[in-house]
Amino acid sequence: MEAMPAKIIHYFSEFKQYLVPLFQRPYTWTEKQWRNLWDDIVSFYDYEAEQGTTHFMGAVVTMPARSVPVGVSKFLVIDGQQRLTTIALLLCAIRDFLTEADAVLMRRIQNHYLTNEGFEGFDQFKLLPTQSDRPPYCELVLKRQALENSQFKSAYDFFCRRLKERNGDNGQIDPKRVLDIVERRLMAVMINIGDADDPYLIFESLNFKGAPLEQADLVRNYFLMRFQVNEQQEVYDDLWLPMERRLGSNLTEFMRHFLGSEGQEVRKGDVYAAIKRLVSDESSVKLLMRQMERLSELYRRIAVSPDGNDEIGEYLARFKRLDFGTVYPLLLSLYDDYEDGQFSRAEFVTTLKILESYIIRRMVAGVPSNSLSDVFISLCKDKPITDAPSPWLSAALVRETKNRRWPSDGEFREAWMSTPIYNSRRACPVILQCLEEQFGHKEAADVTEASVEHVMPQTLTPEWEAALGADAVNDHVKWLHTIGNLTLSAYNPELSNKPYSQKRVVYANSHYDLNRYFSAIEDWDAPRICCRAEALFAVALQLWPRPDIEPQEDQLAVSQGRANFYPDCIRLAERHLGFRLSRITSTRYEAGEQGTRLVCIVSTEHNDGVPPYYWFAVHRAQLDFLEGAESRAWLCLGCGSPERTLLIPVSYVVPLLNQMSVSLGEDRHYWHVVIQRKDGELVLRFLNSVDGPDLSEFLLPTGELTPAS
Numbered sequence: 001m002e003a004m005p006a007k008i009i010h011y012f013s014e015f016k017q018y019l020v021p022l023f024q025r026p027y028t029w030t031e032k033q034w035r036n037l038w039d040d041i042v043s044f045y046d047y048e049a050e051q052g053t054t055h056f057m058g059a060v061v062t063m064p065a066r067s068v069p070v071g072v073s074k075f076l077v078i079d080g081q082q083r084l085t086t087i088a089l090l091l092c093a094i095r096d097f098l099t100e101a102d103a104v105l106m107r108r109i110q111n112h113y114l115t116n117e118g119f120e121g122f123d124q125f126k127l128l129p130t131q132s133d134r135p136p137y138c139e140l141v142l143k144r145q146a147l148e149n150s151q152f153k154s155a156y157d158f159f160c161r162r163l164k165e166r167n168g169d170n171g172q173i174d175p176k177r178v179l180d181i182v183e184r185r186l187m188a189v190m191i192n193i194g195d196a197d198d199p200y201l202i203f204e205s206l207n208f209k210g211a212p213l214e215q216a217d218l219v220r221n222y223f224l225m226r227f228q229v230n231e232q233q234e235v236y237d238d239l240w241l242p243m244e245r246r247l248g249s250n251l252t253e254f255m256r257h258f259l260g261s262e263g264q265e266v267r268k269g270d271v272y273a274a275i276k277r278l279v280s281d282e283s284s285v286k287l288l289m290r291q292m293e294r295l296s297e298l299y300r301r302i303a304v305s306p307d308g309n310d311e312i313g314e315y316l317a318r319f320k321r322l323d324f325g326t327v328y329p330l331l332l333s334l335y336d337d338y339e340d341g342q343f344s345r346a347e348f349v350t351t352l353k354i355l356e357s358y359i360i361r362r363m364v365a366g367v368p369s370n371s372l373s374d375v376f377i378s379l380c381k382d383k384p385i386t387d388a389p390s391p392w393l394s395a396a397l398v399r400e401t402k403n404r405r406w407p408s409d410g411e412f413r414e415a416w417m418s419t420p421i422y423n424s425r426r427a428c429p430v431i432l433q434c435l436e437e438q439f440g441h442k443e444a445a446d447v448t449e450a451s452v453e454h455v456m457p458q459t460l461t462p463e464w465e466a467a468l469g470a471d472a473v474n475d476h477v478k479w480l481h482t483i484g485n486l487t488l489s490a491y492n493p494e495l496s497n498k499p500y501s502q503k504r505v506v507y508a509n510s511h512y513d514l515n516r517y518f519s520a521i522e523d524w525d526a527p528r529i530c531c532r533a534e535a536l537f538a539v540a541l542q543l544w545p546r547p548d549i550e551p552q553e554d555q556l557a558v559s560q561g562r563a564n565f566y567p568d569c570i571r572l573a574e575r576h577l578g579f580r581l582s583r584i585t586s587t588r589y590e591a592g593e594q595g596t597r598l599v600c601i602v603s604t605e606h607n608d609g610v611p612p613y614y615w616f617a618v619h620r621a622q623l624d625f626l627e628g629a630e631s632r633a634w635l636c637l638g639c640g641s642p643e644r645t646l647l648i649p650v651s652y653v654v655p656l657l658n659q660m661s662v663s664l665g666e667d668r669h670y671w672h673v674v675i676q677r678k679d680g681e682l683v684l685r686f687l688n689s690v691d692g693p694d695l696s697e698f699l700l701p702t703g704e705l706t707p708a709s
Contacts, residue, residue, distance in 0.1 A: 006190040008057055009183045011084055012091070012113040012126050017072045019065055019229060020081045020130045022236050023220050027133050027151050029082050034158045037086060044181045045173075054187040057083055063193035065229045071123040072116050074229055078193070081129070085137070088114060088127050089152060090182065092140050093159035097175040105176060114141050131233065215271040216251040222276060226285045239289040243296040247304060253325075254299045258292060260329025261336070263381035265373060280580070283592035287582040298335045303328055312345070315352040318434070322426050324359055326369065330376040331355070333383060333586075340585040341619035343387045344668055350390040357544035358397050361407040363427040365415040371403050385566055385586055385602055387617050398547050406546055416540060417533050420481030428452055431540075432488050432514065438539050439513035450512065453489035455524055456480060457497040467500060468525050475526040484533030487514050500524040566602050568642035572700045573598060573634070576647060588625050595630030599650075602638030611678045613685065614639040618653075620669040626650040639675060639682060646675075646682065646698045656693075659686040 011018055040055045060080030064073075077084060095109040111117040115124045122128055129137050136150035163173050220240055224232050247254050252271060259266045259274050266274045279285045301307060303325070306316035319327060331352075338348040362369065384392055397406045407415070421428050429452055457464065458480065465472040479485055489495060489510065495503050500523065507515035517535070521528055570589065574581055581589035581598060589598040599622045603614040616637055626633035633650040653673075661672040674685040675695065682699070684692030 002190075002192045002194065003059075004190055005187055007183070008060075008083070008087055008186040008188045009113070010190065011060065011188075012088070015072065015116060017074045017116065017123065017125060018062060018077050018084060018127050019074050020077050020085075020128065020133075021221075021224065022131045022232055023217075023224050023240075024077075024081060024130050026130060027082065027085050027137075027155075029086055029151070029155065031154075031158060033082070034086065034155055037090075038159070038162050041178060041181050041186075042173075044185050045177060054185050057186055057188045059189040059191055060084065061191045061193065066225075066227070072119055076225075076229075077127075080188070083188070084127055085129060085152075086155060087182065087186070088137075089140065089155045090159050091179075092143075093156055093163060094175045094179050094182075096143070096160070097163045102176060105179065109179070110143075214252055215268065216255060218272040219255060219275050222272070223285055223289060226279070226282050235286070235289070239286070239293045243293055246296050246300045250299075250304055254296060254303070255292070257299065257303070257325075257328040257332055258295060260373075260377045261295075261333040261380050263377060265377045281593075284580075284582050287584065287590055287592055291582075291584055295332060295336060298339065299328070299332055302331050302335065311349050312352065315349070315356060318356065318430050319359075321430050322359060322363070324369075326373045327355060327359065327376050330379050330383075333380045334389065337383075337385075337389070337586050340587060341621045341668055341670065342385065342586065342617075343389060344665060347388055347390060351393055354390060354394050354397065357546055358406050360427065360431065360544045361412050361546065362405075363424055364419060364421060364431075365407040365411055366419065367405065367407065368403050375400065375404050383586075385600075394547055409541065409546065409548065412540075412544075412546075413537055416483060416537050417530065418478075418482060421483050422452060422454070422481035422486055428486065431483070432486060434543055435536060435539055436488060436512055436514050438543055449490050450488040451490070451492045453487050453492050453495060454480060455485050455487060455500070455503065455518070456529070459497050461497050461499075463499045464497070467523065471526075479526055479529045482529065482533060483536055484529035484531070488512050489515070565638060565642045566600070569600055569602060569636055569638040569645045572642060572645050572702065573600070573636050573647055575703075576700050577634075584625075587622060590629075594632075596632045596634070597626050597629035598634045598636055599626055600636040600638070603640065605640035605677075611676050613674055613676045616673040616675075617663075617670040618657075618673050623650070623654065637673070637675065639677070643702050644677075644682065645700045645702075646695055647700050648695065648698045656684065656686075659690075659692065661687060 044053070044055070058080070060083065061078040062075045062080075063078060065076045091109050091113055095106055095114075098106045098109075114126055116126060117124075122134075125138065125141060128134065133152070136152045140152055140156055163175055163178070165173055223240065224236060227235050243254075244251060252268065255271045255275060256266055256268055259271065262278075264274055275288075279288055301313070302316050303320060306320055307313040308317040316331070319331065334348065334351055337343065338345070379393070379396060382396070383389065386392065400406060421431065432452060433450075456468070456476065456479065460468075460472065460476055468475050487507070489506070489512070491506055495506060504518050504521075507518040510516075517532060518524075521532075570581065573589075577591075577594075577596065579591050579594055579596075581591050581596075584590055587599050587601055589600065590596065599618075601616045601618070603616055605612050606615060614637070618635070626635070627650070635646075635648045635650050635653050637646040637648065638644070639646065657671050660674075663670055663672065676683045676685050676691075678691075681694045681696050683694050686692045
């Protein structure tokens with residue numbers, strides 16, 4: 001890194017281009033900053049300053065741009081674009097105030113300071129703003145009519161007005177003298193980042209719009225700087241901008257939850273550092289960006305704007321209303337597997353139901369949630385590659401204890417009957433809405449306009465005290481906010497503290513099935529509140545069930561075993577191929593520079609037949625992915641352990657698929673690939689139990705393979 005004082009005009013006098021990267025903020029200086037600069041300039045105007053007197057404008061940080069070796073030499077402006085751009089706009093104003101008698105000065109400004117003479121297109125500009133700012137800036141520099149309502153036109157007009165002003169008794173401001181001050185008096189510290197320096201460390205220390213850079217901004221800058229300048233626009237438009245538009249201010253949180261779905265628990269302030277560790281070269285950056293861009297759409301459906309028009313969307317919308325962000329990494333991971341074709345829609349819904357039960361029961365029982373982030377991220381680490389994740393998920397959650405527990409039916413019932421659920425402003429409306437929807441009315445009422453209604457009101461009137469009996473005050477305190485005394489109504493203000501007899505009439509005419517209960521109840525008091533809570537609990541058990549039998553150790557081992565050796569299979573494939581693979585989905589991998597793609601699936605050993613066998617579901621989407629490889633494509637199959645990992649060219653497998661069983665479902669299309677361990681060989685099995693070829697030639701040598709962490 002070099003740092004030295006330099007005249008600000010130096011950035012305009014060299015035969016170079018200073019390029020503001022597309023990921024920088026646009027031009028934002030206003031009249032306050034323009035006026036300060038002008039005042040600094042005119043402070044030199046009225047007297048002959050000493051030869052060495054200058055005005056310091058701060059530091060300007062630049063670095064050579066990674067670009068194809070054509071056109072003018074390009075340098076990225078890492079810091080200082082606002083100052084450089086304002087100087088360029090001032091030069092435009094000075095140029096336009098010079099007369100024909102000053103034609104030489106006019107040409108110097110235009111052809112030496114503002115443009116690179118002899119070049120065309122964008123290469124002709126000494127300073128080139130970020131993409132969105134280019135049209136108005138370029139119009140001004142080329143002396144055409146600038147676009148109205150641009151910040152560039154406003155700055156240009158400001159300096160034009162200043163140049164028209166009278167200068168005391170000396171007449172109008174002389175643009176030549178102003179140019180001389182700009183050329184000789186305005187100084188900056190020129191900081192040039194060299195090839196041996198790390199430009200990302202500079203980015204990390206800079207401010208963005210006067211505040212520290214967001215983690216997502218640091219990631220964006222880091223990603224895009226890994227590409228040549230002429231590639232950045234395409235990468236930005238295709239991979240970054242869609243994420244930014246979908247998620248907006250949620251982008252950093254998405255990245256944190258994305259890392260969580262990869263099994264990394266990361267604080268918000270450490271997102272940038274964690275993502276940097278995932279990439280090694282330009283190819284891996286692009287693959288990671290593709291993965292993140294694809295998952296950003298799933299995250300939008302989970303955390304930003306869930307679509308409640310189908311069963312999956314309804315569950316996701318409830319998770320968002322519950323504001324239970326710690327579950328998002330696991331939701332993202334499971335959603336990714338579902339979109340990858342690993343399991344059916346019905347299976348995905350079952351996993352969502354398990355998670356909702358786990359969360360709702362804990363919220364009702366008041367179990368502290370401070371340890372749940374670790375629970376869900378651990379599940380992301382251990383999640384098996386399987387077509388049925390719900391048994392694994394259920395078993396994993398049932399075995400949790402203490403503050404990580406899934407409350408039993410007994411604990412759930414005790415809290416359900418007596419806990420003031422109304423005080424949980426997140427859970428209460430969701431619980432009541434679920435209870436209402438459980439009635440399954442063919443013309444269900446819209447509950448979006450309903451609010452939580454207390455049957456026994458929050459303020460006791462004389463009529464209510466008489467109705468509740470001698471212990472009215474204590475009963476009111478004990479049962480007011482419990483589930484038995486709560487319902488939904490769009491007439492909450494009208495009902496207010498009215499007697500039960502009047503409320504009952506309104507409930508009878510309600511479109512909500514929850515309120516039909518009251519038509520058979522003539523009075524309302526503590527015993528009746530308990531009876532209603534019992535009735536609702538029977539519904540709650542159907543909505544939010546929990547296995548009542550603890551899983552046996554061997555069951556847990558099986559449920560975890562599928563995931564345990566999966567990383568080893570990938571490492572064996574990488575060792576055999578001789579390069580690293582980047583994960584695209586749970587099963588899909590790619591090495592961009594080599595043009596290689598791989599799908600990895602593992603299976604436990606099935607012993608319900610003779611000989612033992614391994615079963616794999618190979619999906620149409622996975623084959624499409626492999627067939628899109630630029631060079632080689634492989635199917636990697638882990639048969640019970642890493643010691644039996646097959647790496648098979650997909651070109652070998654595809655012609656054999658028509659001899660295998662196939663499943664065509666509403667949302668899945670996959671082939672049943674069955675491999676038998678027979679007489680020391682791994683034999684492919686076709687329809688009608690016909691033996692196919694021996695696949696042992698595709699076995700990978702394990703050697704000294706250290707288990708993956």
